[in-house]
Amino acid sequence: MAYKDEKLNEEKVFKDPVHRYVHIRDRVIWDLVGAPEFQRLRRIKQLGTSYLTFHGAEHSRFNHSLGVYEIVRRIIHNFEDRPNWDPNERLLCLCAALLHDLGHGPFSHSFEKVFKLDHEDFTQEILLGDTKINAILSKVENGFPKKVADVINKTYHNKLVVSLISSQIDADRMDYLQRDAYFTGVSYGHFDMERILRVMRPMEDQVVIKESGMHAVEDYIMSRYQMYWQVYFHPVTRSAEVILSKILHRAKELHETGYEFSLKPTHFLSFFKEKPTLKEYLELDEAVAMYYFQIWINEQDPILSDLCERFVNRRLFKYIEFNPNLQMNEWMELYRLFNKAGLNPDYYLVVDSSSDLPYDFYRPGEEEERLPIHLLMPNQELKELSRQSEIVESISGKKRTDHKLYFPLDRLEEMSNRSKTKKRILEILYG
Structure with a gap:
């Protein structure tokens, strides 16, 4: 029997x-689940620093x-014998679904920004x-790894296959919303997935939803909005x-200025140069990173x-609402005052902005073209x-952005109450 058709003696x-x-x-x-590159994902948290x-x-x-x-396995089971579904794509879909996050590094997004990496490249x-x-x-067959890579990269010719793991209603989102809600203990991320799976239908270039399932999809869209x-x-x-990214920036800056670390940061050296090999990338997981962070305390x-x-030890920065676009003068004064107070503002005064677009209709030519969800009437x-x-119309195309200013309030409170600098900083921060 060909490897691609081989079944286990009994279901695992x-x-x-x-x-x-x-x-x-x-x-x-x-076999893929047992591969070391997949087992490594046990050592990468799904939600990064959210455990704090x-x-x-x-x-x-x-x-x-x-x-x-x-x-995806359940979706494909429901698609059997339906028009527009090619059963020969079954194993490809399953492999792409399983391996879609294979390249994530430790504390994914913070790491990528500091070291100018992209987990999708890895x-x-x-x-x-x-x-x-x-x-x-x-x-499996000649060229099969490239096919899987193309599905995950959204360049595969069969767009229906791509839409199963990458669209505005896909298996990736349906899992992480429910899984993240379960493990964080919140109620927002729950929706009727069984209903959505029952009303999904394969079309030529994407999965569509039977009109009778519209309310389940509304619930899914709103749960995504709330979870974000x-x-x-x-x-x-x-x-x-913010603190994590500043640790990485500081370690990189120290390395570049010839600082002698008490323990050579071997696992980080190629990242400091922004050119890790695949082997070096795979060797740096969250357990290794946390080991260095504990060593660096000393x-x-x-x-x-x-x-x-x-x-x-989870002694995090405090925060206030702060829009740098509208409060540039205050930002510049705070930057100067932090310097005066001996708090390096590059590390202790940080504006962080978050934005999300919960659902969008099709806008050709945009940087990220979002294929809309279609209902089958x-x-x-x-x-x-x-x-x-x-x-859904009420939140469609509406990008919400939120700005916060982060700073170490404990360090400010340690300053003398007679300090004019302290008084002015707190005045700007808290009015």
Whole structure:
């Protein structure tokens, strides 16, 4: 029997708190799960620094990847024998779903910004490079790793396949919303996924939703909206991310100026140069990063030491609402006053902005073209979701942005009460 058709002697299952069970029967999928590049995802948290806000948010990219695979497996099962569905794409969809987050690094987004990396580039490298994952995919058929890479990169010719893991209603989002809600303990991320899966229909270039399932989709869109503002953009989580990114910036700056670390930061050296090899990238997970942060608490550099102690022991920055576009004069005065107070404003005075577009209709030519969600009407006509739903229309195309200013209030409070600098800083911050 060809490797791509090989089944396990009996079905393997992973017990899952969100989907109850994740079912695996294909030998290819089972082998991929066992590959070291996939097992590494156990050591990368799904929600980065959110565990410092929601203590239950310790789940990993490994959990999530299995969940996305399971949702796609169920969708494909429902698509069997339907027009527009090509059963030959089944294994490709399952592999792409399982491996879509393969390239995420430690504390994903903060890391990427500081070291100018893109996890999607590393996903492609793992799929196409000299890895166990590539060796497994290559056994399926010639060119199969490239097909999987193309689906994840959204360049595969069959757009229906791409839309299963990358669209405005896809398996990726459906899993992380429910999984993140479960592990953070909030109620916002829950919606009727079973209903959505039942009303999904394959069309030539995307998945569409039967009009009778519109209310379940409204619920999904609103849960996404709430999760972004209540969980993903939570100001305490953002405070932790600010400190994390400043730790990485400081370590990089110290290295560039010839600073002698008490322990050579071997795992970071290629990142400081912004040119890690795939092997070096895969060797730096969150456990390794946290080891360095704990070591750096005892470094001679007071900024690196203080920032690491704050991150490890959760002594985070305080924050206020602050729009730099409208408060530039105050920002410039604060910057000068922080310098005067001996607090390096490059590390201790940080504006952080978050923005999200919960749902958008099709806008050709934009940087990220979002394929809208289409409803399949009883007469087989397609209608764009926000044209039928008043709820979705009310938030469509509306980008919400939130600005915060982060600073170490404890350090300000330690200053003498007679200090005019302290008095003026607190006056600007708190009025």
